[in-house]
Amino acid sequence: MCTSRIPVPYRPAEAAESSSAEGRGRSPEENGGRRRKLDYPPAPEPLPFPVMDNHTHLDFRDGLVEVGIKEALDAAESVGVGGAVQVGTDLESSRFTARAVDLDRRLLGAVAIHPNDAPVLAEEGGLEQALAEIEVIAAHPRIRAIGETGLDYFRTPSSGVERQQYSFRRHLDIAKRLGLALQIHDRDAHDDVVNILLDEGAPERVVLHCFSADAALARICNDNGWYMSFAGTVTFKNAGDLREALKVADPALILTETDSPFLTPHPFRGQPNASYTVPYTVRSMAEVLEKDLEELCRGIAANTRRVYGDWD
Numbered sequence: 001m002c003t004s005r006i007p008v009p010y011r012p013a014e015a016a017e018s019s020s021a022e023g024r025g026r027s028p029e030e031n032g033g034r035r036r037k038l039d040y041p042p043a044p045e046p047l048p049f050p051v052m053d054n055h056t057h058l059d060f061r062d063g064l065v066e067v068g069i070k071e072a073l074d075a076a077e078s079v080g081v082g083g084a085v086q087v088g089t090d091l092e093s094s095r096f097t098a099r100a101v102d103l104d105r106r107l108l109g110a111v112a113i114h115p116n117d118a119p120v121l122a123e124e125g126g127l128e129q130a131l132a133e134i135e136v137i138a139a140h141p142r143i144r145a146i147g148e149t150g151l152d153y154f155r156t157p158s159s160g161v162e163r164q165q166y167s168f169r170r171h172l173d174i175a176k177r178l179g180l181a182l183q184i185h186d187r188d189a190h191d192d193v194v195n196i197l198l199d200e201g202a203p204e205r206v207v208l209h210c211f212s213a214d215a216a217l218a219r220i221c222n223d224n225g226w227y228m229s230f231a232g233t234v235t236f237k238n239a240g241d242l243r244e245a246l247k248v249a250d251p252a253l254i255l256t257e258t259d260s261p262f263l264t265p266h267p268f269r270g271q272p273n274a275s276y277t278v279p280y281t282v283r284s285m286a287e288v289l290e291k292d293l294e295e296l297c298r299g300i301a302a303n304t305r306r307v308y309g310d311w312d
Contacts, residue, residue: 038064041268044279047080049297051282052304052311053275054085054229055110055148055183055209055257059096062261063272073106076275080297083107083311084275085257087148087183087209089114091130094137101142108308110145110183111137115152118167119160127167135174144308146175147183148209151196154187165196172200181205181307190217202226205307210259211245218245221253227307229255232265232273235284243288251299255307256282 040063053076058069076084083106088094094111101109113121113130121127138146149171156164175182182203186193190213197206208221211228221228228249234242246254258264258281260273265280282300286293 036270038062038272040065040272040274041264041277041280043075043276044079044283046078047279047282047297048294049301050077050080050082051256051278051297051300052083052085052308053081053258053260053278054207054255054304054308055087055231056084056260056275057089057093057262058084058086058100058107059088059093060261067274069100069104069107072274072276073104076278077106079276079279081275081278085110085145085183085308088112088137089148090117091133094134098137098140098143101140106311107142108145108311109140109143110147110181111143112147112149112171112183113167114148115150115164115168115185116155119156119163122163122167127163131167131170131174134171135178138174138178138180143180145181145183145205145207146171146178147181147207148185149182150185150209151189151193152185152187153189153192165192168193168196169200172196172203175203176201179204181207183207183209185209186212194220197224197226207255207307209257210263212242213245214241215244215248218248222248222250225253227253227255227303229257230281230285231257231259232263232269232277232281234288235266235281236269237266246285246288252303254285254300255303256285256300 085108086097086100088097088111097109097111101107111134121130149168151164151168186208206226207229209229210231233239256278258273258275258277264271264273265277286296
């Protein structure tokens with residue numbers, strides 16, 4: 001493992017450029033109240049063939065420094081991560097996404113209302129207006145997906161499930177009408193995600209972002225041609241079921257992502273994450289699959305372009 005520093009000079013927040021992330025940030029504490037280590041992991045050895053990070057949140061701040069869009073993408077590119085999909089989860093971050101994709105050609109975008117926010121907006125009477133704006137933003141030629149949408153039964157109480165499902169169906173409809181990919185957030189809701197996709201008729205390109213299920217769902221994805229995007233979670237010591245799902249997944253349907261600044265790969269779990277850490281995840285995937293690293297990278301790159309098109 002390479003132990004060099006991040007390959008660009010990440011600067012303190014007060015010196016960061018105007019294109020830096022806006023507005024949101026992670027807590028310095030884990031859910032259990034423990035303090036996190038807030039420095040970025042060392043830069044990994046570059047990949048032998050460039051891949052794309054198909055899910056990141058550049059509008060989230062984390063760590064001890066504020067990282068600009070160009071800095072983040074320069075760091076990623078230096079280790080074989082040629083670009084990323086910036087993902088919006090509410091109106092503010094979706095507007096940020098539309099601006100960000102115009103700032104750097106290494107970015108494409110996805111926009112949506114997150115499933116945990118949908119019931120709250122519906123209760124306030126603002127969901128329909130928010131969905132209408134998402135559809136307007138999604139008309140931008142560099143917005144290539146509706147997401148992240150989906151279902152999250154971990155954080156949403158049972159009283160909000162019906163509204164969450166309604167929002168998911170509405171996002172699914174927008175993706176189909178606009179001819180965009182659909183990026184799905186699925187937490188503790190595998191059966192209902194599958195049922196709604198089959199009931200409504202899935203878009204041509206579906207991505208289960210941060211794939212979190214087992215081999216049974218991987219087989220369902222194989223049967224339906226749905227893409228499975230593996231994040232740093234596949235490297236976690238307790239993720240045996242996820243690694244079994246990776247082994248079952250059709251190689252033509254495998255993608256990779258960071259979900260940064262979250263889900264930093266082992267052994268840096270809990271530290272700030274960024275697109276430049278993708279090589280840690282991809283190398284772990286190659287080991288699990290007992291596959292040549294360059295062959296896996298080429299496959300992931302081809303799969304990613306089938307979903308989102310060209311970055312150029």
